[in-house]
Structures are given as structure tokens and as C-alpha cells.
Amino acid sequence: MEGFPILSAIILAPLLGCIALIFVKENAIGLIRGIAVTATSISLALSLCLLFTYDKAKGGYQFVEKIDWVRSLGISYHLGADGISVAMVVLTSFVIFTGVFVSWVGIKHRIKEHYIFLLLLVSGVFGVFTSLDLIFFYLFYELAVIPMYPLIGIWGSANREYATMKLTLYLSFGAVFALIGILSMYFTAGQITGNYTFDMTQIAKISFAKNYQIWVFLPLLFGFGVLVPLAPFHSWSPIGHAAAPSAVSMLHAGVLMKLGAYGIIRIAMGLLPEGAQFWMPVVAWLCLINIFYGGMVAMHRKDMKFMIGYSSSSHMGYVLLGLTTLNYIGVNGAVLLMFAHGIMTALAFALVGFVYDQAHTRMTYDFSGLAHKMPFIAVSFAIMGFASSGLPGLANFVSELMIFIGAFKTYPLHAVIAVFGIIITATYMLRALRNVFFCEPMPEWEHLKDATTFVQRFPYVVLILVLLIVGFYPAILVDVINAGVVPLVDKINGVSAVASTAPLH
Amino acid sequence: MDVNIQMFLPEIVVAFLAFAILAADLLKPRGERKSLARLGIIGSLVAINVLVLTADISGTTLSGLFIQDGVSVFFKILFLLTGIFILYMAQEYEEKIKNFKGEFYALILFAVLAMMFLASSNDFISLYVSLEFLAVTLYILACYTKEESVSVEAGLKYLITGALASGVLLYGITYLYGATGSTEFSQIKLALNGKNFSGFLAIGLILVVLGLSFKIASIPFHVWAPDVYQGAPTPITALLAAGSKAAGFVMLMRVMFTALGSIRPHWVLFISVISALTLLFGNLAAMPQKNIKRMLAYAGIGSAGYLLMGIAAGNTLGSGAIMFYLLTYLFAIAGTFLAIVIFYNSEGSDSIDAYTGLSRRSPILAATLFIGLLSLAGVPPLGGFIAKLYLIAAVVKEGLIWLAVVGVLMAIAAMYYFLLVIKRIYLWQPKNDTPIKVSPINKALLYSINIATLVLGIYPGPFTDWVMAIAKVLF
Numbered sequence: 001m002e003g004f005p006i007l008s009a010i011i012l013a014p015l016l017g018c019i020a021l022i023f024v025k026e027n028a029i030g031l032i033r034g035i036a037v038t039a040t041s042i043s044l045a046l047s048l049c050l051l052f053t054y055d056k057a058k059g060g061y062q063f064v065e066k067i068d069w070v071r072s073l074g075i076s077y078h079l080g081a082d083g084i085s086v087a088m089v090v091l092t093s094f095v096i097f098t099g100v101f102v103s104w105v106g107i108k109h110r111i112k113e114h115y116i117f118l119l120l121l122v123s124g125v126f127g128v129f130t131s132l133d134l135i136f137f138y139l140f141y142e143l144a145v146i147p148m149y150p151l152i153g154i155w156g157s158a159n160r161e162y163a164t165m166k167l168t169l170y171l172s173f174g175a176v177f178a179l180i181g182i183l184s185m186y187f188t189a190g191q192i193t194g195n196y197t198f199d200m201t202q203i204a205k206i207s208f209a210k211n212y213q214i215w216v217f218l219p220l221l222f223g224f225g226v227l228v229p230l231a232p233f234h235s236w237s238p239i240g241h242a243a244a245p246s247a248v249s250m251l252h253a254g255v256l257m258k259l260g261a262y263g264i265i266r267i268a269m270g271l272l273p274e275g276a277q278f279w280m281p282v283v284a285w286l287c288l289i290n291i292f293y294g295g296m297v298a299m300h301r302k303d304m305k306f307m308i309g310y311s312s313s314s315h316m317g318y319v320l321l322g323l324t325t326l327n328y329i330g331v332n333g334a335v336l337l338m339f340a341h342g343i344m345t346a347l348a349f350a351l352v353g354f355v356y357d358q359a360h361t362r363m364t365y366d367f368s369g370l371a372h373k374m375p376f377i378a379v380s381f382a383i384m385g386f387a388s389s390g391l392p393g394l395a396n397f398v399s400e401l402m403i404f405i406g407a408f409k410t411y412p413l414h415a416v417i418a419v420f421g422i423i424i425t426a427t428y429m430l431r432a433l434r435n436v437f438f439c440e441p442m443p444e445w446e447h448l449k450d451a452t453t454f455v456q457r458f459p460y461v462v463l464i465l466v467l468l469i470v471g472f473y474p475a476i477l478v479d480v481i482n483a484g485v486v487p488l489v490d491k492i493n494g495v496s497a498v499a500s501t502a503p504l505h
Numbered sequence: 506m507d508v509n510i511q512m513f514l515p516e517i518v519v520a521f522l523a524f525a526i527l528a529a530d531l532l533k534p535r536g537e538r539k540s541l542a543r544l545g546i547i548g549s550l551v552a553i554n555v556l557v558l559t560a561d562i563s564g565t566t567l568s569g570l571f572i573q574d575g576v577s578v579f580f581k582i583l584f585l586l587t588g589i590f591i592l593y594m595a596q597e598y599e600e601k602i603k604n605f606k607g608e609f610y611a612l613i614l615f616a617v618l619a620m621m622f623l624a625s626s627n628d629f630i631s632l633y634v635s636l637e638f639l640a641v642t643l644y645i646l647a648c649y650t651k652e653e654s655v656s657v658e659a660g661l662k663y664l665i666t667g668a669l670a671s672g673v674l675l676y677g678i679t680y681l682y683g684a685t686g687s688t689e690f691s692q693i694k695l696a697l698n699g700k701n702f703s704g705f706l707a708i709g710l711i712l713v714v715l716g717l718s719f720k721i722a723s724i725p726f727h728v729w730a731p732d733v734y735q736g737a738p739t740p741i742t743a744l745l746a747a748g749s750k751a752a753g754f755v756m757l758m759r760v761m762f763t764a765l766g767s768i769r770p771h772w773v774l775f776i777s778v779i780s781a782l783t784l785l786f787g788n789l790a791a792m793p794q795k796n797i798k799r800m801l802a803y804a805g806i807g808s809a810g811y812l813l814m815g816i817a818a819g820n821t822l823g824s825g826a827i828m829f830y831l832l833t834y835l836f837a838i839a840g841t842f843l844a845i846v847i848f849y850n851s852e853g854s855d856s857i858d859a860y861t862g863l864s865r866r867s868p869i870l871a872a873t874l875f876i877g878l879l880s881l882a883g884v885p886p887l888g889g890f891i892a893k894l895y896l897i898a899a900v901v902k903e904g905l906i907w908l909a910v911v912g913v914l915m916a917i918a919a920m921y922y923f924l925l926v927i928k929r930i931y932l933w934q935p936k937n938d939t940p941i942k943v944s945p946i947n948k949a950l951l952y953s954i955n956i957a958t959l960v961l962g963i964y965p966g967p968f969t970d971w972v973m974a975i976a977k978v979l980f
Binding site for chain 1: 901
């Protein structure tokens with residue numbers, strides 16, 4: 001694989017698919033789906049390649065590509081992946097790959113345009129996770145956000161126009177706020193070295209003054225925090241989930257929410273280590289608000305998509321809590337939970353979407369005993385619920401455990417409180433499972449059909465398999481993630497602190 | 506007096522062209538005048554060639570009244586391109602104007618000529634004369650559809666505010682002359698060297714900036730813009746948006762950077778406040794608009810606020826950013842307004858309501874508005890994004906973080922109101938879904954404008970290097 005631009009290929013596969021789709025006739029549905037499946041399976045295959053060829057012993061950024069773009073500003077097309085990026089790229093390719101199959105069943109009109117926007121979005125997401133240039137990071141990010149607008153606006157359900165406008169504006173707002181912090185770093189770094197560049201690896205070498213780091217950390221934290229979404233800027237997220245069509249909800253909750261956390265890791269923590277040390281205790285409290293506020297609201301929501309939406313924002317609280325620990329195991333757990341939660345929540349939205357497409361309602365009180373009519377869906381939903389509540393054997397358990405162990409080292413009080421969040425998750429997940437799928441069947445739902453064909457079942461099987469594989473053999477991912485986490489955590493804690501914190505393995 | 510004709514050869518070509526059109530208009534029998542527009546377009550292309558061939562002859566002539574340098578060449582190319590787009594749009598719009606005469610095309614070329622002289626003015630005298638020349642042509646053009654009361658109202662409003670602004674500018678110039686003893690920019694710069702900042706100078710500076718704010722439609726002389734944009738014939742609205750604004754900024758750059766650059770610490774706050782107020786007013790007032798030309802007028806006021814950020818920054822990055830912004834702005838405006846003209850020719854309406862479901866009726870018009878409006882809003886990967894990035898970077902570099910925050914917030918506001926239009930175009934169902942016909946040549950033109958906007962956003966390197974290199978001559 002030496003010399004092959006694998007990261008560019010991962011980004012370009014969906015983009016080329018999208019361009020190919022423009023020239024396909026609207027009614028050639030088979031061809032349209034074929035192109036979408038091909039494009040996303042190329043990305044999936046290449047990203048699995050990435051996972052297995054990443055040199056864990058060497059660590060750092062690998063598969064690097066660099067081409068000058070705007071020399072006068074020091075912007076370059078600079079890609080590279082460390083362990084954290086690799087995990088996120090693999091997550092993205094699984095979600096989009098299954099998302100294409102879910103749309104196969106769910107999307108009935110303007111199919112061609114749907115896939116065009118979906119592929120455009122995902123190539124932006126791949127770009128964000130692999131960019132080592134701050135401007136390209138931002139460009140790819142907007143490339144991922146803008147297609148959300150038509151995707152929710154055209155194919156969404158109730159309240160979609162309000163939801164899509166709110167989501168697009170919030171997401172862009174967060175990003176431009178972070179952009180101010182990025183520009184400030186660019187000029188300050190340029191003044192220090194005399195070499196103006198947006199290259200993250202170059203800026204990372206500079207140690208800014210402590211006071212400066214503390215100030216600039218704020219716009220970055222706020223900007224990316226909106227995307228996470230960190231309370232109190234989370235309101236765009238559940239409403240966006242609820243209105244979006246299934247595949248878009250999957251991508252949105254599974255991947256887009258991770259962009260904010262990734263930005264915090266890569267840019268805020270990676271470039272401003274002392275700022276991170278200063279602010280993380282504050283963030284830890286916000287995480288608790290996220291966990292409990294999100295969880296409580298999820299308990300009271302009767303609309304299943306809203307429930308999962310708030311549950312996502314509660315789980316992102318755990319992710320951030322893991323990041324605030326600033327030790328190996330906590331940060332590793334956070335990245336692994338980003339992966340596990342991405343897969344789990346994609347599964348959740350796909351399942352709810354499947355039921356909604358037939359029943360045209362998502363209210364838990366409208367249903368009862370669906371397991372009699374759709375056993376496959378019921379079992380999948382149960383597995384998803386177990387994963388979400390952190391039952392052993394599934395990926396979420398491992399990652400949450402790691403976060404709690406990490407948090408006990410740094411913030412014992414927070415950790416003790418946060419553990420109770422799991423009970424809340426279990427409460428609403430199990431309650432939804434009971435109300436919707438178990439109890440007596442209702443006559444009005446006699447006509448519902450289970451997922452029977454290969455295309456219908458395939459995405460759920462893939463997602464559940466991923467959850468199980470990572471759950472039973474987490475090392476497959478953790479070893480790679482760890483190769484990215486160790487240098488980051490070392491940098492933040494300073495080299496002296498390394499000796500006191502035992503490595504993970 | 507030294508006269509170097511080669512330096513203003515392109516201007517001579519354009520002047521000759523305008524008079525030729527006037528003459529040909531008399532000779533031609535009654536009927537359509539589209540061939541005159543084609544003559545104008547070809548002539549403008551010749552002028553661009555002449556300009557490029559003589560671009561390396563730089564310096565001042567006509568006793569320092571006229572200057573040719575990288576900046577003036579850049580702006581002249583920009584104005585000639587604007588002229589070509591406007592002439593093309595005008596010949597598409599010809600049937601919509603009763604009693605249409607060929608002088609319409611000649612007047613457009615005279616306006617282009619005036620803007621070219623503005624780009625080269627190196628002295629308050631030549632600046633003022635060119636400015637009035639431009640104003641007179643635009644007064645006539647703005648109220649050209651004489652039987653429509655909105656158009657006449659537009660012309661009248663434009664005339665009255667314009668005359669007031671000119672008076673303010675002239676008054677300011679006299680103060681600056683009193684303070685420095687010269688009207689030539691480089692002489693003023695020398696005179697200010699080592700001189701204490703006085704109240705006398707401050708009055709002159711404030712009045713000159715306020716006077717120039719009329720052309721760029723920034724606060725406080727912005728009130729004319731919405732009515733005039735809405736009332737004027739659409740090609741002229743585009744001329745006001747793309748051409749007149751650029752002309753205003755080349756003046757501001759020469760005055761603020763070359764003449765008054767040394768006293769920047771005294772005016773930076775003043776310009777920053779005007780910029781912030783203009784940004785806030787333009788973008789917030791654009792939100793409730795129902796007419797697309799009126800919305801673009803308010804958005805144009807917002808754009809003036811962005812461009813003023815580059816003036817406030819007062820560095821090479823800022824002035825390069827202004828030029829790049831105007832370049833992307835030209836393509837966004839050309840695409841958007843050509844689409845508006847084609848739509849108006851078919852539907853007879855400019856109300857945003859009428860655009861409902863346009864994507865089903867004409868994908869190319871919908872795509873053009875999508876790209877044009879989002880480029881104006883500054884969404885990547887379109888040209889407008891790179892331009893705004895440069896402007897925000899320029900003010901962050903000078904430590905004006907608060908101004909950058911205002912700029913960023915208003916970029917989101919701009920996204921909001923443009924998305925409202927795009928929502929109607931893409932998400933809503935049309936009331937009648939008869940397709941709108943777009944002729945092949947219009948289609949080709951729209952495609953190339955859209956590609957230009959995309960190229961400026963995806964591969965801006967060569968263009969930004971160019972503007973950054975020429976921006977240095979101002980300081």
C-alpha cells in the first residue's frame with residue numbers, strides 16, 4: 001500500500017459516486033443504488049485496510065499526503081490519520097454503508113438527489129477526520145453540514161423545515177466561532193515562528209503562552225461544544241434527529257455529533273494543552289449536566305426519535321467526561337465510546353425508522369406487542385437497548401468502563417455521580433422496549449411486517465456484529481486508538497507526568 | 506503638462522465605443538437594439554486586451570491626476586467584466602423597457618468609463634470629477650423605466666441622497682486641503698508625515714468617509730439602496746451592486762491607505778464602528794424582505810460592512826481581501842441577477858414568493874441561485890467563503906477580535922435569509938410546474954459563471970496570490 005493515497009481515495013470514492021449520480025437518469029433506481037453501494041463499500045474496504053495496516057508501534061500520523069493549496073496563506077491539502085482518526089473513519093464508513101441500505105428501504109421519492117446529498121455529506125465527514133490542515137478541516141466540515149439542509153428539509157418528517165434551519169444555523173454558528181480561535185492561533189503562531197501556516201502538525205510544535213492558551217481555548221470549546229452538543233447549546237440536536245429521515249439520523253447522531261468531540265480532541269486539546277488543563281474541570285461539570293439533563297428528558301419523551309436524540313446528548317456527556325480525565329484510559333474510553341455510540345445510535349435510528357415507515361407514528365404509547373409481528377426488529381432493538389445501557393459483551397460496556405476508571409483517577413466525585421446515569425439510560429431503554437415490543441399485541445398493528453429480505457436485514461446484522469466484535473475483542477480498536485491517544489495525553493500532561501500514569505497495556 | 510496617452514488607452518477605447526453606440530443608435534431604424542449591446546461587449550473585450558497589453562506601463566500622468574498601477578489595472582478589468590455582464594443582461598431585458606433607446610447601452614459604457622477613471626484617480630479633484638460623472642450616468646439609468654412610479658422614485662431618491670453625499674464629500678476635501686495644502690494623495694501622505702493629528706484633520710476625514718459611504722451603501726448613506734435596487738431596471742441594480750460598490754472601495758482604499766494611511770490609529774475605531782453597524786443593519790434588515798431585489802439590496806449593505814472590515818484592518822491582507830471579495834462578488838451578482846432577469850422575463854415577478862418550487866421548473870436557474878446566494882452568504886467551498894475568510898483573518902491579525910465576532914455572527918444571519926429563499930426554491934412544491942425556458946446561450950453563460958464561483962472557492966491560490974501581490978502598492 002506504500003505510496004497509494006488511501007485517505008484521498010476514501011474521501012473521493014463517495015465524491016466520485018456523487019458526481020456519477022448527477023449523470024444518471026432519475027428513474028434508473030437500480031443503477032443509482034448500485035453506485036451508492038459501490039462508492040460506500042470502496043470507502044468501507046479502504047478504511048478497514050487503514051485499520052489493519054496502521055502501524056501501532058510507530059504511532060503518530062500515518063498515510064500522510066500533502067499538496068500546497070494557497071501558498072500565500074500557508075494552506076495545504078494535508079491529510080494524515082492517527083489512531084483516533086482511524087477509529088472515526090471506520091465508524092463513518094460502517095454508518096454510511098448501512099445507511100445506504102436503510103435508505104434503500106425508507107426513501108421513496110427523489111431517490112437520486114437523496115443519494116447525491118448523502119454521499120456529499122459523507123465525503124465531507126471523511127475529510128474532517130483526516131485533515132491535518134485547519135482550513136481544510138473547516139471546509140470539509142461545512143461540506144458535511146450543508147447537505148444536511150436539503151436532506152432533512154426534503155425527506156424529513158414532522159416539523160422538518162424548522163428543524164433543518166435550526167440545525168444548519170447552529171452547526172455553522174459553532175464552526176465559525178471555532179474559526180475565530182483558529183485564525184487567532186494562526187497569526188500568533190506565525191508571529192512566533194515567522195512562518196504563517198494552517199498546518200496542525202506545525203502549530204502543535206509551538207508552545208503558546210499559558211494565558212493565551214486559556215483565552216483561545218474558550219472559542220474553540222464553545223464552537224465545538226455546540227456541535228457535540230454540550231449543554232446548554234444542545235437544542236438543535238434532538239429536534240434535528242427527530243425530523244430527519246432514518247439514514248440521515250443515523251449519520252447525524254452516529255457521526256456528525258462526533259465531529260465536535262473530534263474537534264475538541266484534535267484542535268482544542270491537541271494545540272492548546274495548557275488551556276485544556278485549565279478548562280477541563282469546568283467542562284467536567286457541564287458533562288454531568290449533559291448526562292443527567294439529557295437522560296431525564298429522554299425518560300419523559302414519548303416520541304422514540306426524541307428519546308434516542310436526548311439519549312445521544314446524554315451519552316456524549318460520557319464521551320466528554322472521558323476527555324476531561326486527561327489520562328490514557330479515560331481518553332481511550334472516550335474515543336472508543338464515540339465509536340460504540342456511533343454504531344449503537346445508528347442502529348437505534350434505523351430501527352425506529354423501520355417501524356415509523358410502516359406505522360407512521362413513533363409514540364411509545366401508540367404501540368404494544370410489536371414483537372409478535374416483527375420478531376427480528378424486536379430482537380435487534382433489544383440488543384441496541386442493552387448496548388445503550390452498557391451491558392457487558394457489547395462495545396459500549398467496555399468504553400464506559402474505561403471512562404469510569406479514568407474518571408475515578410481524576411474526578412472521583414464526578415465519576416460516582418455519573419455512574420448513576422447508566423440507571424437512567426437503562427430505565428428509558430427498557431421501558432421503551434417493554435411498551436413498544438412486548439405486552440399484548442394490538443389489533444391495529446396486525447398489518448406490520450418484519451424485516452425479511454436480505455436488503456432489509458443486512459444493515460442491522462452488520463451493525464450488531466460490529467457491536468459484538470468490539471465488545472468481545474476491544475483490542476482490535478483500542479490498540480489503534482491508544483497509539484493516537486498516548487502522544488496527545490503525554491503532551492497535555494507534560495513529559496514529566498508520564499512516569500506516574502501507567503500505560504494502558 | 507505631461508501626457509502619456511498609452512496609460513489611458515483603454516479609457517479612450519471605451520469612450521470611443523460609447524460614442525459609436527450613440528451614433529449607431531441614430532442611424533439604425535426603429536426596432537430592437539440588441540446588436541448595439543453586442544458591439545459594446547466586443548468593444549469591452551478589446552478594451553480588456555488593450556489594458557492587459559499596456560498594463561506594465563505604470564506611473565502617474567496628467568500632472569499626478571491619473572495613476573496606473575496594479576490596483577487600477579485590477580479594478581479596470583473588474584469594471585470591464587462587470588460592463589460585459591451588464592450589457593448582456595440589458596439586452597435580455599430590452600423588451601421590458603418601454604421606449605427603449607440605444608443610449609441605454611451607451612450610458613452603461615459611460616458608467617464603466619467613469620469607474621475606470623475612478624480606479625485611476627490619484628487626486629481628490631480627479632476623484633470628485635469621476636465620481637460625479639459616474640453619478641450622473643447612474644441617476645439616468647436608475648429611473649430609465651419612466652412610466653413606472655417605483656423607478657422614478659428610485660431615481661429621485663438616488664439623486665437627492667447622492668447630491669447630499671457629494672456635498673459632504675466636497676466639504677471634507679476642503680478640510681483635508683486646508684490641513685495638508687494638497688489634493689494629491691501622495692502629497693497628502695507626505696504632508697501628514699510627522700504632523701500632529703488635529704481636530705481640523707479629523708473633521709475632514711470624517712466628512713470624506715461619510716461622503717464616500719454613499720457609493721458603497723454603508724451607514725450612514727445607505728437608505729437609498731433598498732428603494733433604488735428594487736425600483737431600478739434589474740441590470741442597473743446589478744451594476745449598482747457589483748460595479749458601483751467596487752468603485753466606492755477603490756476610492757476608499759486609495760484615500761484611506763495611500764493618503765491617510767499614516768494616521769490609521771486615529772481612524773481605525775471610526776471605520777470599525779461603521780463597519781459593525783453596517784453589518785448589523787444590512788443583515789438583520791434583509792431577513793423580512795419579500796422582494797428578491799430588495800433582499801439583495803440589504804445583503805449588499807451587509808457586504809459593504811464586510812468590505813469595510815478590510816479597510817479597518819488597514820494591512821496588505823485586508824486590501825487584498827477586499828479585491829478578492831469584489832471579484833467573487835461580481836460572479837455571484839452576475840449569476841444571481843442574470844437568473845433574476847430570466848425569471849422575470851418568464852414570470853413577470855421579482856417577489857420571493859414567485860420563486861416557490863423553482864427547482865422543479867428550471868434546475869439551472871435554481872442551481873445558479875443556490876450557488877450565487879450561498880457564495881454571497883460565504884458558505885464553503887464557494888468563492889465568497891474564501892473572501893470572507895480573508896477579511897476576517899485580516900481583522901483578527903490587527904487584533905480587532907470584536908469586529909471579527911460581529912462579522913462571523915452576521916455570516917450566520919446571511920445564511921439564514923438566503924436559506925429562506927433556497928427553502929422555497931428546493932423544498933416547496935411549485936404552484937404551477939410549467940418549465941421555464943432558458944436559451945442555450947444563457948445556459949452556457951450561467952454554467953460558466955457557476956464554475957467561476959466554484960473555482961474561486963476550490964482553487965483560489967492563483968487569484969489570491971495575484972491580489973496580495975498588487976495590494977502592496979497602496980502602502
